[in-house]
Amino acid sequence: MPPDQVCHRCGSTDPNYTFEPVSGHGVIRSWTTVRQAFLPGFADDVPFVLVDVELAEPGEVRLIGRLLDGPEASPRLGAPVRVDWERVDDDVAVPAFVLAEGVAA
Numbered sequence: 001m002p003p004d005q006v007c008h009r010c011g012s013t014d015p016n017y018t019f020e021p022v023s024g025h026g027v028i029r030s031w032t033t034v035r036q037a038f039l040p041g042f043a044d045d046v047p048f049v050l051v052d053v054e055l056a057e058p059g060e061v062r063l064i065g066r067l068l069d070g071p072e073a074s075p076r077l078g079a080p081v082r083v084d085w086e087r088v089d090d091d092v093a094v095p096a097f098v099l100a101e102g103v104a105a
């Protein structure tokens with residue numbers, strides 16, 4: 001995500017993607033804490049945690065987003081998360097995640 005021009009699985013340059021709704025639940029596959037802003041516009045946002053989430057739906061659909069629990073959150077491999085939305089503009093919201101430990105997925 002977002003859809004690429006080349007299918008990562010078979011290499012097709014005409015992958016025929018379709019959009020399908022998903023539950024918004026998944027588990028953390030990897031994460032990193034971003035401490036340096038490479039663009040001036042992000043200077044006020046660091047540090048933040050970026051998570052690589054495998055969604056609950058079959059097909060190994062993965063999505064990268066910010067973890068909204070804050071820089072002190074302690075993510076772990078396989079921890080359940082659910083999608084939340086980070087509003088970046090009046091008309092634009094991007095998917096982000098929050099830890100869902102102890103919450104039924």
Ligand SMILES: [Zn+2]
Nearest residue numbers: 007009010012
């Ligand atoms: Zn393919």
